[in-house]
Amino acid sequence: xxxxxxxxxxxxxxxxxxxxxxxxxxxxxxxxxxxxxxxxxxxxxxxxxxxxxxxxxxxxxxxxxxxxxxxxxxxxxxxxxxxxxxxxxxxxxxxxxxxxxxxxxxxxxxxxxxxxxxxxxxxxxxxxxxxxxxxxxxxxxxxxxxxxxxxxxxxxxxxxxxxxxxxxxxxxxxxxxxxxxxxxxxxxxxxxxxxxxxxxxxxxxxxxxxxxx
Numbered sequence: 001x002x003x004x005x006x007x008x009x010x011x012x013x014x015x016x017x018x019x020x021x022x023x024x025x026x027x028x029x030x031x032x033x034x035x036x037x038x039x040x041x042x043x044x045x046x047x048x049x050x051x052x053x054x055x056x057x058x059x060x061x062x063x064x065x066x067x068x069x070x071x072x073x074x075x076x077x078x079x080x081x082x083x084x085x086x087x088x089x090x091x092x093x094x095x096x097x098x099x100x101x102x103x104x105x106x107x108x109x110x111x112x113x114x115x116x117x118x119x120x121x122x123x124x125x126x127x128x129x130x131x132x133x134x135x136x137x138x139x140x141x142x143x144x145x146x147x148x149x150x151x152x153x154x155x156x157x158x159x160x161x162x163x164x165x166x167x168x169x170x171x172x173x174x175x176x177x178x179x180x181x182x183x184x185x186x187x188x189x190x191x192x193x194x195x196x197x198x199x200x201x202x203x204x205x206x207x208x209x210x211x212x213x
Contacts, residue, residue, distance in 0.1 A: 001182065013163075020191050023085060029086060037097075041098065051100065
């Protein structure tokens with residue numbers, strides 16, 4: 001195992017960076033889209049219901065099947081990986097964003113309105129900060145989930161550590177096959193831990209002390 005890693009150390013580091021970068025960028029885009037959609041829907045009960053249903057149904061779609069379906073229209077490479085990771089990253093964040101914004105006390109909003117604050121200012125100064133801990137929890141859940149899905153995206157020749165997993169599985173029993181699989185799996189787990197620690201730090205820096213759990 002040590003020899004396998006030593007011989008491919010630079011390639012493993014590069015694949016790890018590709019994997020982490022893919023997940024992180026998709027998380028950022030998904031977070032922005034989720035907050036935007038939640039802001040447009042959380043005040044309407046029927047729209048909240050639609051968003052909740054879409055989030056629930058979307059998570060039941062097998063990632064491997066979705067990647068396979070996207071190969072025909074999008075081809076192989078980075079694009080189908082980005083679409084799949086971004087799609088699954090969006091769902092938990094969107095659900096939590098709606099829940100978080102809906103859970104902001106109406107009395108707090110009314111008090112802010114009584115002080116002369118407009119709707120947009122109330123959203124960014126009152127509602128979003130109060131909902132942020134719940135949204136960030138969704139981001140953390142999403143990050144752990146799509147870190148594994150990004151590995152599955154290697155089926156469409158996407159970037160990251162999934163290539164080591166699929167390469168090892170395709171020649172299981174051959175030379176270095178187990179080492180290849182273990183390198184991919186352990187690497188994904190380590191990246192997931194690093195990402196979660198990073199998000200914990202983001203929470204400590206971005207959540208006001210008065211509303212920290």
